[in-house]
Amino acid sequence: MKISEDTLKNISLLSKLEIEKTMKEKISKELESILLMVDQMNEVNTDKVKPMSHPLNEAQNLREDVIAEDIERDEYLKNAPQSDEGYYLSPKVIDQK
């Protein structure tokens, strides 16, 4: 599997990551070698196999729908890079026109 410049651009965009110009070739090559190793999977016929998402194939635990949260809003907001009166702050997302 070849990782073209366009593919790298697309997956960086989806990942919200920017790859430095000087690193592009190295990263592409490394991703290619990882995918080449991953492609060994194609040697296996898996036609009749059901995909597995949980190691013990158990249903997830659900709890009763009762209020159990003790949210300490101010404590949690202390970790926010920017906050104001209980809100997280981000750069402006609506254009002014």
Added chain:
Amino acid sequence: MNDIVSLSLEDQIRLLEKKKISSYELTSSYLKNIEEKKDLNCFISINENALEQAEIIDDLKDRKSLIQGIPIAHKDIFCVKGQKTTCGSKMLKNFTSPYSSTVVEKLEKSQTIMLGKTNMDEFAMGSSNETSFFGKVKNPINSLKSPGGSSGGSAAAVKANMCAFATGTDTGGSIRQPASFCGITGIKPTYGRVSRWGMIAFASSLDQAGIFAKSALDSAIALEIISGFDEKDSTSINKEVPNLKNETISKMEHLIGVPKKIIENIEDENVKKNFLENINLLEKNGFKTKDIDLPFLEYSLPSYYVIAPAECSANLSRYDGIKFGYRCENPKDLEDLYVRTRSEGFGEEVKKRILIGTYCLSAGYFDAYYIKAQKIRAMITESFKNAFKNVSVIAMPTCSNEAFDLDSIQDPVKMYEQDIYTIPANLAGLPAISIPSGYKKEMPLGLQFIGNHLEEGKILNISHEFQKLTDYHV
């Protein structure tokens, strides 16, 4: 009494119970040792209140738990309320956890003393401890060698007598490989046995917490305490935890499965010879073995390197510079904030895995990669299921080599191959343990036992039997 730091957990408990030593003495001896050996870079942060906490515990009239007053260390992936939890990343360099993980809470309730948080590969992604933002950890046996990863700080700290035992996490071998490299015991229990609440997520269907200690018996004591159902973790198993210490020392019948084809294909002659000699030793001492076949296990690595990066790319999408963690300076708009925060906050290995995961989950590739990998995962799990119809435990080497020189592996696939013998147990959710089994030159090798679901007792028991016959762990 500086030697008290080199005693086994069991011996320390005995001395504490008889009041021959105090938790304060033990804690101060460990802190002194941590200070003296700080060049190994095992710790990211130290608990400034450890001595004070030890004094409080020494003043208690009764012993409320077996491990009361024992000084321990946590991998810096476990949230501790009010303390820094970095996960080895610049992204969380200044993150102070507003709550404690279940593992930490259980050990706090048992009145242990947390000495500090140990160094690790960034977000637990790595097999050498070289990807940590806080610098690499050095192997205590030879400081030019890697301690393994990702829980390298915890493994090195136990080996260098910097704590009585330490917690770790294992997604593809991150407890067992460093245990093998540092010559100590490391156990990853069944998936779901230990709560993942408050343990920073890497690949949620594979991540599992476990223990590093000096022996199987010490591991059993600590593992029992952190195990058990937790309603805060939706994948936690609601099954009773047996008395693991008793199971470890009880008389058990074993039939040890030896996967013949895998052993024949071991490339390193020393590793192969060491493994076969140890099987021979067990046979000579009356343990029965049986050749088994584990089809499709050779596809564990490719399957893992789709599933783990895919889950990692989803889990790490939460680091957006808004709610917690690093934020870039002067973002010009929201998109710029996301992209620069993540590009500046994550290291190279983490970025690579996010990119791989995103690629495998992207439109047009999802079935070819993710679904295919999940199908192979099902086949590998089935192989183990069939094997456990005939044997009680399965033996394999932990790693294909001894600890390598720091900075010696540049090819990512070569680094990933570190985990070829450990990944299968993660894919199938099985408990597995690594114990010291001998040396190649001066560096330790590890023997791995894999057990059936929820049968931690059996792998601890056979490991204990092995440690009665050998002294590699002492």
